[in-house]
Amino acid sequence: MNLTVPPCASLPAPEFGQSSDGLTVARLGDAAFAMIPKRHGGFFLGSGWRLSKPLADWTRSDFYGHGGDVADETAFRALVQEQAEQQAEVATLARRETRSSASTPWGPSQGATHYGEGVVFHTTSGHVGFHLSPERNAKVHLHSCSLAGFYEEDAAWAAVATAWPEIFTTLERKQAEKTLRHSRPDAWEAIHGRALLPGESRTRDAECFAQDHAKDWVVISAIYSDPHPGFTEVVATLGGQCDPSAQERRFLVPSKEYKVGPFGFVIDESRHAAYDGPSSFIGWRDRG
Template sequence: MSAQLIYDLVPLGSTLTYSDGSPRPPERHRKKLAAWENRNSGGRLIRKQAEARVGNTTIPASITLHEGDYGSQGTIVLRVHRTFSVDSDLKFTVKERPAIGSVLVLDRAGDDAELVHLAADRTAAAECRAAGNYGRYGSRGQCGGEDGRMSAPASETNVVETSGFPGVSFGKSADGLPVALVDEHAFAMAPARNGRHFLVTGWRIRRPMADWTRSDFYGHGGDLADEKAFRAKVLENAEHQREKIALGRREERSTANTPWGPSQGTTVYADGVVFHSTAGHGGFLLSPDRNRKVHPSIRVTGGAYEEDEAWAIVAFSFPHLFTA
């Protein structure tokens, strides 16, 4: 997969390899081998840095891998980090993702945080954070470096719970609301009348969760009985997103004419099954071959299935392309 897909989809803590596709030179060709190893190696994903603009220059988003350490007698004198632009021509492979239930300890809050330790569970992560006994990722100590030097004060460290990808984070907003983050989808439990609550949603809030406020959320997701119900809703959304990722859908630009107006973008579910978004209502367009597989009693002539009234026909006809 590309560096862009690693940036978009793969969680911190994953082990990756990368390659330019060329064969490995014989050991006797040391210079050629060294050049090859510079473009064919691997490491652990420890940072994702968003696109930045400096003056008139745009710096593309990037990913950083921790590739190894050099030292002796328990003392690390050199850590090797490698940063790749999302425009890199190298091909990446995910060898291992963080175990379910593992917890990422980050050096600070925010989108550009760097992984300093991958703890087995929340208890281990909390002990690590409280002790402040961690260095940069890759140290040999219980919670990072054996020398005990900190990369950041414990109070600045953010702990993110992961259970597969996308990971799920829970916390409190600046105004005391229970909040959560799943990939770039934000959630909060807002108060309502008579002691009830309701789910509100947001998108791409570019601040730490502790700085969020009620005004960051604009969507309404239904009533909630309590915080337990809030967490259940968030975890349900995370599972839904995981299923969508596993289905391998892809987003594409489109200006095609549809029965609902000009397309503003498409989601390709599979060959011949394409969902079009428009300024008004959108829907699915099926290829002739796909449309013939729809039962005649519910088949739409022409293969255009409007999103509100007829999308269920597509889901019924091709259940393997939809989430549970």
């Protein structure tokens, strides 16, 4: 059975249901979403576009986008509702689309969306991003300012939304804050006037890990050991350097213990035995 969520004010109403192969799905205007199981458990948010057939006829093959992990159906519905609020907010903003052939760092523009005076979002064949007029660009924080006024979509765009929040939606501002915090922690700290705490920024946490373990052996490659069942043979370098000139050492780690964290596995030399015997790594078999 398909259920329609009652609209709030001018919010577009999402339609929820089940696909023909049992996926929890939703339609929101031209956008389609699905809660797709991952191979090793959990779900991710799949997306599609302009699926005109009934929800009950949708299948996994209709979805090609990957919108990140989804914990459960409650979280899925919340994400779809968030997209509904996003669409409603966009409708209240004075954005307009035009044709464009402007030159950008990513190639000739194939179309432009004007977010406001001096704030233009360009689409090209290979990339997208914002271009700011000199007047607008002068207001971007020094730590994240581009002298040319171009800001690509992956991370740099967050500087634009941070400088001019009134022309962005609630969701876009939330995404910009998260992007800036994780990718450019120095800029985030300068803007917010405080240091980030452990766990608040992937980049800052990675920097701390590298500093804390600069003199430790950190695994850069691993393989199950054929000569030593139950163990994983690993190659490690100091600080986890991947430089070809870095000194490498091999260790044997119990396979049950070998679980890689977000920034690598640190060798405990008091427990993990250095190893120079027969290797399961093809590249090490001919080494002396």
